Amino acid sequence: MSVAEMTQKTKQKEKYMKNVCAVSNFVQVLLLQGYGFDERSLPDVSFQKKAGGASVGWALGCMLTLSSLVPAERLGVMKALPPGPWAGLLFLFVALLLAALGYLVMLYRTTRCKEDVV
DSSP states (O other): OOOHHHHHHHHGGGGGHHHHHHHHHHHOOOOOIIOOOTTTTTTOOOOOOOEEEEEEEHHHHHHHHHHHHHHOOOOOHHHHHHHHHHHHHHHHHHHHHHHHHHHHHHHHHHHHHHHOOO
């Protein structure tokens, strides 16, 4: 593509054409080698300035890039405990709760019994 054709297509001054060449080369290498596009799918790529009426600026691109860098966790990692220990802890919690409730009932009865004696 000649400088005149690039100037007409990008609608930028001729002194900025060196930047257009460098950026377009970077984007092409990024798409081909970084993201795995091939020569057949590369012409289907288009760049948009708005998506759904909202501006697609560098901040949105940065957030999308950072969110894709977060490692996906396996289901086993996401679970806090396997079912066996979970059931054991649940049983222990219920047993301690019942023991505390029984102790409170016993204290209530002994204090009530002592009050009745006097």
